[in-house]
Structure formats: C-alpha cells, structure tokens
Amino acid sequence: MIIKKFQANTETEAILLAKEELGKDAIVMNIKTISPKGIYKLFRKPLVEITAAMDEAVPSAVEKKETMNEKISFNSGFKNNPNILYEKDDLLLKNDLFQNRSEVRQDTSAIENKLNNLQKLLEQQLVDKANDEIVPEKTAEEDKNLSFIQLIYNQLIRNEVDEKYVNQILGEIENKLKKDATLDNVLASVYQKIILKLGQPKTIDLEEGKVKFIFFIGPTGVGKTTTIAKIASFLKLNKKAKVALLTADTYRIAAVEQLRTYANILGIPMKVVYSEDEIIEAKNEFSDYDVVLIDTAGRSHKSTEQRDDAARLINSIDEEMREVYLVLSATTKYKDLIRITECYSEITNYRLIFTKLDETISIGNIFNIKMLTNADLSYTTCGQNVPDDITKIDTQETAKKLLGGND
Ligand SMILES: Nc1nc2c(ncn2[C@@H]2O[C@H](COP(=O)(O)OP(=O)(O)OP(=O)(O)O)[C@@H](O)[C@H]2O)c(=O)[nH]1
Ligand SMILES: [Mg+2]
Incomplete structure (x- = not known):
C-alpha cells in the first residue's frame, strides 16, 4: 500500500492531486486542516492536508462492480474504528471524487486489508495531530501584538499593497517586537521598514561641466x-x-x-x-x-x-x-x-x-x-x-x- 499526504487550498484540490498521482482508486484516509503558525495565522489561509492511500494490488477498474454488500463491508470497517475522523457518508462522498459509486471494489479481502492499515494510520495521525496542537500558550502581550499587526495588515491591504509584500514586512518585524509593544511601537517598526524598502529617491543630478x-x-x-x-x-x-x-x-x-x-x-x-x-x-x-x-x-x-x-x-x-x-x-x-x-x-x-x-x-x-x-x-x-x-x-x-x- 502506498500512503501519501497531499496539501492544497481546498479539500477537493487535495483530492484531485492525490488522484492524479496515485490514480483514481486512491482512498482518502484522513483530512486535516493545517493552520499556519505564528503571525501567518492572521493572513494565510489554512491548508487542507489529506492522507490518501493506494493499494498496489488493487484490481483494475474493469474488475470492479457495485454490490450493496461491498458497500456495507467497506463502511462497517470504518464504523468499528474508534478513531475515525469523519462519518462514513463523508468518506463515501470523498471517495466519489475518485470513482463512481458503481466502481466500489469487488475484492473484499483487499478492502479489509486496507482498512486494517488505515486504522493504524489513523491512530498515528491522531497522535500527530495531538502533538501538533501542543503549542506554548500565548501570553496576553503576544496576542496584543498580533492584533496590532492585524490592524496594520488590514490597512496595507486596503491601500492595495500586494499581500506578499505585506507578509514580507510583517514577517520581518514580528520577531523583533518586544512583548509589551504598544501600537505606536508596532507602527513605528512597520513605518521604518517601509521607508527602508522605498529607498532613497534619486532625481536628476546635474554635474558641473557635463551634459x-x-x-x-x-x-x-x-x-x-x-x-x-x-x-x-x-x-x-x-x-x-x-x-x-x-x-x-x-x-x-x-x-x-x-x-x-x-x-x-x-x-x-x-x-x-x-x-x-x-x-x-x-x-x-x-x-x-x-x-x-x-x-x-x-x-x-x-x-x-x-x-x-x-x-x-x-x-x-x-x-x-x-x-x-x-x-x-x-x-x-x-x-x-x-x-x-x-x-x-x-x-x-x-x-x-x-x-x-x-x-x-x-x-x-x-x-x-x-x-x-x-x-x-x-x-x-x-x-x-x-x-x-x-x-x-x-x-x-x-x-x-x-x-x-x-x-
Ligand atoms: N490628473 C493628472 N493629469 C496629468 C498628470 N500628468 C499629466 N496629466 C495629463 O495626462 C494627459 C496626458 O499627458 P501627456 O503628457 O500628453 O502624456 P504622454 O505620456 O506624453 O502621452 P503620449 O505622448 O500620448 O504617450 C494630459 O491631459 C495631461 O494633462 C497628473 O499628474 N495628474
Ligand atoms: Mg507625449
């Protein structure tokens, strides 16, 4: 079984990526939203990461045929999994992006096998997820700085500064801010950054005796x-x-x-x-x-x-x-x-x-x-x-x- 993670802006995009790489029989095993960390969480959209699996020994599409039993067997494996991250109907829905409902596999043993592996993987992912979430508690000051930065971010965007440059500037000042910074301090830092980036203007400079x-x-x-x-x-x-x-x-x-x-x-x-x-x-x-x-x-x-x-x-x-x-x-x-x-x-x-x-x-x-x-x-x-x-x-x-x- 090949198991891979795919990240994209939306779930559908991630699923399509998986399908492209692993083939249309790939199965979505987990869907997780990855929130950007630190300052980026204010202005970067979360990404969606899906874990998809593909059984190398999967029968070809020709061999597949829909039967109700297979569907039940397919779903029930998940039902028994205490760590399941989404409902069975969701899973079928996600899976429909890869294959028509009519193409559910015939080979139930392959499915059972897959489900076992899947269960292990889901358990592992729950551990990963829990680890991801252990982040140091933010102090009130850090929250305050972030809210100042958010204000400045909004202002620059309103003035049509390209988001990538806004992120660049704010990213550069973020680490240098004191914990107890005031809005004025934050503004001053951003102001200085902007001035530095705008650089020294150069105008026509006449030279004596030279045209x-x-x-x-x-x-x-x-x-x-x-x-x-x-x-x-x-x-x-x-x-x-x-x-x-x-x-x-x-x-x-x-x-x-x-x-x-x-x-x-x-x-x-x-x-x-x-x-x-x-x-x-x-x-x-x-x-x-x-x-x-x-x-x-x-x-x-x-x-x-x-x-x-x-x-x-x-x-x-x-x-x-x-x-x-x-x-x-x-x-x-x-x-x-x-x-x-x-x-x-x-x-x-x-x-x-x-x-x-x-x-x-x-x-x-x-x-x-x-x-x-x-x-x-x-x-x-x-x-x-x-x-x-x-x-x-x-x-x-x-x-x-x-x-x-x-x-
Ligand atoms: N509102 C405003 N209009 C300006 C400004 N500068 C130039 N214009 C106007 O823009 C129009 C075009 O100006 P031009 O100087 O002929 O522009 P150009 O680049 O030489 O044009 P081409 O020779 O046709 O390429 C004129 O009506 C100018 O008065 C400005 O700073 N503000
Ligand atoms: Mg002209």
Missing part, C-alpha cells in the same frame, strides 16, 4: 510630455540650468507641437530627432548644456519592434551620460504595471516616476512596483499644472499614507 541626457519612457498618455515640461521648468527656473528638449515622438504632429509650446514658453531649444544619427548630432550640438530632456513616443510596450526602437535610441547615448525615467501612472492597474515594468526592464535600467497621484487614493502600487523592480523612485506628479504639480517623491509621506489610510 546629461535624460530619457522619459513609458506607456501612452501617462504624462511623459507634461512631466518633461514640469522638470524643464524647474531645472531652468530654480536650478538656473541650461536645458534643451528633444523629442523622438515623431509619430504625431500634436506631440511635437505640445513639446514645442513648452519649449517656447520656457525659451529653451527643442529639436525633433528621427534617428540615432540625429541624436548623436544633438549630443554634439548640446554638449555645453547641463541637461537634455528627451521625450519618447508612448507606444505599446507589448511590441518588440517598438521596444527595440526605444532601446536603440537610449543606447545611442553612453551609459554614464544618460538617465532613464520610466513614467507610470499611479492609476494603472497593478497587473498592467507588472507587465509594463517587466517589458521595459528588458531594454534598460530605469528610475520610476509616478504620475496622476491626484487621481487615485490608493498608493500601494508605488510600493509594489518599487519592490518588484527594485528601481529607484524619483518624482511624483499630482496634477496637470505645469510647472507646479511635481515633487521629488516623499517616502515618509508615502509610508504614512500607506499606514494611515486615505484622506
């Missing part, structure tokens, strides 16, 4: 051009930098005109580049500038051809002379953000800009994407006004919002 080429890439309509205008204005007016604009977005006249309008208002040069050669020309032309901001067409990240174009464009400038900012809208669905960032990661390293924070109350995605890509965060934008609605990301504020709820 920097700054690329803005990202999906359509996220606010690349508007963000460039905001940054250009800041660098020119606040930092007194010598700024030029380039656009490689040659697909739409309106896009070129949009950037030209901003360039005119700011009184800075603007050029359209159609090829890598023209970028190299621009590199020479603007070599005595502090910074050249390059707008790109927001085209589909799904198209390899378009991604290759973007990669070529970016690579036409040496790595030490360039910075790349991936512009993402905070309103984009998490699943899409994952795909977008993965696609762009294939072509270049980047820093992250999140736009349209004014249009969403949940900022969990900023944290999620930071964790996923490990790219540096840089700016956030919070409105359509050029030049005001942009700031270097405030990680403290972000952490507070993640923990403190929505306005």
Whole structure:
C-alpha cells in the first residue's frame, strides 16, 4: 500500500492531486486542516492536508462492480474504528471524487486489508495531530501584538499593497517586537521598514561641466510630455540650468507641437530627432548644456519592434551620460504595471516616476512596483499644472499614507 499526504487550498484540490498521482482508486484516509503558525495565522489561509492511500494490488477498474454488500463491508470497517475522523457518508462522498459509486471494489479481502492499515494510520495521525496542537500558550502581550499587526495588515491591504509584500514586512518585524509593544511601537517598526524598502529617491543630478541626457519612457498618455515640461521648468527656473528638449515622438504632429509650446514658453531649444544619427548630432550640438530632456513616443510596450526602437535610441547615448525615467501612472492597474515594468526592464535600467497621484487614493502600487523592480523612485506628479504639480517623491509621506489610510 502506498500512503501519501497531499496539501492544497481546498479539500477537493487535495483530492484531485492525490488522484492524479496515485490514480483514481486512491482512498482518502484522513483530512486535516493545517493552520499556519505564528503571525501567518492572521493572513494565510489554512491548508487542507489529506492522507490518501493506494493499494498496489488493487484490481483494475474493469474488475470492479457495485454490490450493496461491498458497500456495507467497506463502511462497517470504518464504523468499528474508534478513531475515525469523519462519518462514513463523508468518506463515501470523498471517495466519489475518485470513482463512481458503481466502481466500489469487488475484492473484499483487499478492502479489509486496507482498512486494517488505515486504522493504524489513523491512530498515528491522531497522535500527530495531538502533538501538533501542543503549542506554548500565548501570553496576553503576544496576542496584543498580533492584533496590532492585524490592524496594520488590514490597512496595507486596503491601500492595495500586494499581500506578499505585506507578509514580507510583517514577517520581518514580528520577531523583533518586544512583548509589551504598544501600537505606536508596532507602527513605528512597520513605518521604518517601509521607508527602508522605498529607498532613497534619486532625481536628476546635474554635474558641473557635463551634459546629461535624460530619457522619459513609458506607456501612452501617462504624462511623459507634461512631466518633461514640469522638470524643464524647474531645472531652468530654480536650478538656473541650461536645458534643451528633444523629442523622438515623431509619430504625431500634436506631440511635437505640445513639446514645442513648452519649449517656447520656457525659451529653451527643442529639436525633433528621427534617428540615432540625429541624436548623436544633438549630443554634439548640446554638449555645453547641463541637461537634455528627451521625450519618447508612448507606444505599446507589448511590441518588440517598438521596444527595440526605444532601446536603440537610449543606447545611442553612453551609459554614464544618460538617465532613464520610466513614467507610470499611479492609476494603472497593478497587473498592467507588472507587465509594463517587466517589458521595459528588458531594454534598460530605469528610475520610476509616478504620475496622476491626484487621481487615485490608493498608493500601494508605488510600493509594489518599487519592490518588484527594485528601481529607484524619483518624482511624483499630482496634477496637470505645469510647472507646479511635481515633487521629488516623499517616502515618509508615502509610508504614512500607506499606514494611515486615505484622506
Ligand atoms: N490628473 C493628472 N493629469 C496629468 C498628470 N500628468 C499629466 N496629466 C495629463 O495626462 C494627459 C496626458 O499627458 P501627456 O503628457 O500628453 O502624456 P504622454 O505620456 O506624453 O502621452 P503620449 O505622448 O500620448 O504617450 C494630459 O491631459 C495631461 O494633462 C497628473 O499628474 N495628474
Ligand atoms: Mg507625449
């Protein structure tokens, strides 16, 4: 007899796993719920573990035939077992997932045999179960810590932080908490963790006597051009930098005109580049500038051809002379953000800009994407006004919002 344990989220899934591995004649002998231990018990669902057995000498399905007697014999073995963990009807029901009632075995001696083994196994499992349940009694303080953690867990989930990252953070602080921690202590620990994970933001860093080429890439309509205008204005007016604009977005006249309008208002040069050669020309032309901001067409990240174009464009400038900012809208669905960032990661390293924070109350995605890509965060934008609605990301504020709820 082969006896194996199978774990899954539900009983049915576990049974199907058993059936897949042991065959449809496998018999469910025990079903046990495994509750996660420690902190995980707050937010991980219990697993179901079934113990299934398969008699190697079981007759093939062809030899099987339903008879009432067999059913009785099959059930009565269990009835006599004082350790039975579930009712006989339950067992038949579970067994029905493996085989039709009509396929109950003909060979009663094989069944009796199985039942004997089963009884031993059930006894063993009861011992195991009892051992599992001997856990040290929790102190009131530990319970209190857990309830604080539960509150914080709920808050982060409400703000759409990916559950796996929530678990990661809470798991990391759990062991370090003092037994008599207050809610403030717990919050402070989580807050610090979040700040650490968000990392030090990196924004455009001008170097005296060296020109920097700054690329803005990202999906359509996220606010690349508007963000460039905001940054250009800041660098020119606040930092007194010598700024030029380039656009490689040659697909739409309106896009070129949009950037030209901003360039005119700011009184800075603007050029359209159609090829890598023209970028190299621009590199020479603007070599005595502090910074050249390059707008790109927001085209589909799904198209390899378009991604290759973007990669070529970016690579036409040496790595030490360039910075790349991936512009993402905070309103984009998490699943899409994952795909977008993965696609762009294939072509270049980047820093992250999140736009349209004014249009969403949940900022969990900023944290999620930071964790996923490990790219540096840089700016956030919070409105359509050029030049005001942009700031270097405030990680403290972000952490507070993640923990403190929505306005
Ligand atoms: N609410 C809000 N709207 C913004 C923000 N940033 C940009 N927008 C708006 O988003 C729209 C698209 O902005 P663009 O700058 O043209 O976006 P883009 O990424 O250059 O678009 P494509 O060039 O078409 O790929 C415009 O209406 C902007 O005013 C922001 O922070 N908040
Ligand atoms: Mg644009």
